[in-house]
Amino acid sequence: MPFASCPPARPPRHLLRHLSASTLLSLAAAAQAADPATFKIAYIDPLSGPFANVGELMLLHTQYAVDEINAKGGVLKPGPQGVKLQLLQFDSKLSAQESLSALQAAIDQGARAIITGGSGSSVVSALVQAAAKHNERNPDRAVLVLNHSSIDPDLTGKSCNFWHFQFEANTAMKMKAIANTIKKQPSIQKVYLLNQDYAHGKQWARYGQELVGLARPDIQFVGDTLHPIGRVKDFSPYVAKIKASGADSVITGNWGQDMTLLLKAAGDAGYKLRYFNHSAGSVPGTVLAVSQAKMGELTWVAEWHPGQADSARVDALAKAYRARTGKDFLAPRIDMTPRFLAAAIQKAQSLEARQIARALEDLSLDTVVGPVRMRGEDHQALLPQVVNTIAPVDGKAVKLGWEGTNYGFRTDALYSGNELAQGTECRMARPQ
Structure with missing residues (x-):
């Protein structure tokens, strides 16, 4: 069972009368976000429009990995109780503006990591810049941007950012x-x-x-x-x-x-x-x-294609994925993105974004496609x-x-x- 969280202490009644409605909503959101039983991840990618099928594929791969991590006890193990990952879903509509609105909504709901990439490099770049500004102003509520598919070399080049990690080979x-x-x-x-x-x-x-x-x-x-x-x-x-x-x-x-x-x-x-x-x-x-x-x-x-020789580990994952979802498995890198996140949380023994980011740097995992290292100098995965x-x-x-x-x-x-x-x-x- 998840941790039972204690209700936050309420301000004295005479002070509540002087708080604005927006402040009360912010307090409520903060109380919700502080739930120690879950670590919230926001998925932001196209779920409508001409590329909805791509977004749905990416979402299903992400959800499958999150469910597997949770089935094994979540993160921050060993301990009295593992912390479970919770995946929130937002439709980017292939728009930077819609994605930025989704980012704010995700932060308000307590998300501390964003998984994205299927909306294009310009959208991911906008999300990274917005997340960095938010983190500078709100270090106690910082968020990571985990990018599985946008491959602009500038994202890990001249525009690299401490809060962004790229899990796909770049252009x-x-x-x-x-x-x-x-x-x-x-x-x-x-x-x-x-x-x-x-x-x-x-x-x-x-x-x-x-x-x-x-x-x-x-x-x-x-x-x-x-x-x-x-x-x-x-x-x-x-x-x-x-x-x-x-x-x-x-x-x-x-x-x-x-x-x-x-x-x-x-x-x-x-x-x-x-x-x-x-x-x-x-x-x-x-x-x-x-x-x-x-x-x-x-x-x-x-990083892999169906029917590839000498890929028994991916084949086993693809078989299990199809048995559970009824869909074809196509992208190991998307599956490995939340797994890297979970491994970094475990390594850092922290749910705080800055500590997780530091743990991700130069982290190597033996994945289904072989060893993959997240290069620390620019946050580019070498797969x-x-x-x-x-x-x-x-x-x-x-x-x-x-x-x-x-x-x-x-x-x-x-x-x-x-x-x-x-x-x-x-x-x-x-x-x-």
Whole structure:
């Protein structure tokens, strides 16, 4: 059973008459937040709109890990009673303003850690800045921002922040893995850059041109186009533009429906392309879209892919996850994010955010994808990456069909976190 918490002492009745309604509400919220039986985590990511399926996937992965931690007694063990993790849910609506409102609501409800990443790097950056300001003014109610999917290198580079931790390989790390793979494929000659018009899309294009160009100086970049994120319903005009350029490949940071609709448009046009992407295969519907297009190859990079050889620990987790949720398991990094948090709380023997942050620095865990270290100097996780391609099942390289299709994942290359690690511009300012 959870700890039984004592009710807070009430101010004398004659003082209550002089307190404003807002002050009374603040006192009530503080009393609620002080419950020692739980450590509250706020999930802030899209749960409505064009990317709701992505947000729901991330939420389910997070909730599964939290439930497992609680089933094993929670955190701060051994002790008379473990402290349980409680997951609060907020819809970011893919908006920085909505996310900031959710952050304030989460803090008011007692959250001391935020798990986010599926709303894009600009949203995560806004959350980190707001959390840092809040923490400076309210050190006794500080919050951490744990980022599982937004991969802007600036978040652990020149804009690094003590309160932010990134559990996904960043854009530069992923593009380095892709560039190493393209280097061995001389058939790739002409590349088009098509990306969503926001921070991540622009960076995927920039790092693509820089790192792929460095690996293959002979490659021609024949076009560079940005499009509105989540608002294009028909990618046919973009496909026509790519075709006119003579491109054989596309470097695209698109995800969710922006990726599946691009695949559909190219398939409808009968245009065979190679696509190089960061995480498309871990989003529901992508494998189905590739199989329906019946042409083209989508190569992406992640910490694991379904059907990967020598991944018994992930396979066991995926099997247990499906048995409990009825859904496919796709993203070990999201599952490991609350597990890192729990391990840091245990190491710090504290529920105070600053102490947890210090415990997270240089913390290493033996995860289902192997050893992962949270680099202390910039709060960038160093985790393995596998370059893989969605391809037809052949019984050899691809043995497992996915999403009810005869398409699965073919491993192209494996890299350790240390092999892909980049230098950093981070100059971390740490609170006293």
